[in-house]
């Protein structure tokens with residue numbers, strides 16, 4: 001019997017919602033299956049803001065994907081009227097040899113991206129809320145800024161629905177398997193068939209992708225919102241860049257302007273440094289000593305920020321051993337299954353272009369985008 005759908009997408013978070021949009025835009029019959037409701041806060045795609053930037057310290061190989069992601073932010077904004085990106089500028093701060101500074105400069109140079117190098121004095125002059133040490137420098141990128149995760153997921157779901165995708169919420173997938181004409185997917189309510197399967201499981205990757213052979217580490221992360229000591233004006237979007245700040249010990253902290261009005265403060269978080277967890281065991285309580293540790297850290301680099309503590313929220317990273325993504329045909333099921341996982345705490349800014357790549361892979365088996373860095377074979381032990 002021929003399958004009922006062209007493509008089933010498992011997981012409608014950051015990546016799955018984008019895949020459902022791009023697949024349905026190309027006329028595929030799409031079924032999306034999500035264990036929670038639309039735009040929920042129990043995975044990795046919530047908390048109001050995500051940094052986006054092009055001078056990518058992680059690896060210059062990400063830059064072409066970022067250039068495309070920026071085009072797609074505008075497409076999604078135009079198609080839905082929702083605010084997706086706010087490019088307020090960004091500074092990558094640290095000692096000159098730090099990965100944050102030297103890696104950003106490498107990408108900017110290799111791809112000829114507009115940027116400025118600022119010494120400590122110039123950082124203080126341009127951005128008076130920032131208090132770098134004398135030996136710290138920054139790469140300033142005018143086109144860096146933030147994207148709005150909830151708006152982006154909602155927009156992709158809206159577009160997918162408009163284009164005829166069937167999206168089922170509160171319907172967890174229990175298991176899936178290949179069959180003669182594609183894949184069979186079992187949920188608590190039904191069994192569905194499709195020619196192609198796209199799996200975007202976020203922190204549930206260890207459960208849904210047992211035969212991928214990648215050792216994921218799921219990490220608890222905390223986002224903190226503080227009321228700036230002297231009011232939000234100096235932290236307003238029009239006055240303040242996003243920042244990633246690496247200290248001499250290699251600890252990275254990042255933060256945002258105050259984007260949600262005067263009462264909601266500005267958000268900061270540590271990049272990594274989280275406790276290992278699973279989606280079932282994550283401690284959702286944010287403890288007094290964690291809040292104090294963050295306030296102490298910020299008082300050294302953005303001293304006006306940690307006034308009153310307003311709120312905190314937890315979120316999960318899905319790390320691969322080398323912190324690069326996995327985007328690929330499934331090596332054990334290359335005819336019918338595509339995976340996008342292990343986004344290692346830096347994936348959201350890529351969501352629209354990942355959706356485009358997943359649609360390419362599921363519908364044609366290949367993509368024009370450079371995704372060699374994301375092959376799972378780099379992480380799976382070679383047979384002895």
Ligand SMILES: Cc1cc2nc3c(=O)[nH]c(=O)nc-3n(C[C@H](O)[C@H](O)[C@H](O)COP(=O)(O)OP(=O)(O)OC[C@H]3O[C@@H](n4cnc5c(N)ncnc54)[C@H](O)[C@@H]3O)c2cc1C
Pocket residue numbers: 010011012013014015016033034035036042043044045046047049050051052171172173174200201202203204208221222223269314315316317340341342343344345346347348349350
């Ligand atoms: C605190 C924090 C800060 C971050 N900051 C940045 C940043 O500044 N810039 C940036 O680019 N990235 C950032 N990231 C990373 C980025 O947000 C993630 O890489 C991205 O959201 C991952 O999207 P995803 O689709 O893989 O996961 P998710 O959005 O979590 O989606 C996975 C979905 O799969 C569903 N699912 C799982 N199992 C099943 C099942 N069995 N059946 C049905 N559905 C299922 C889940 O419910 C979930 O909705 C940050 C992440 C966190 C947590």
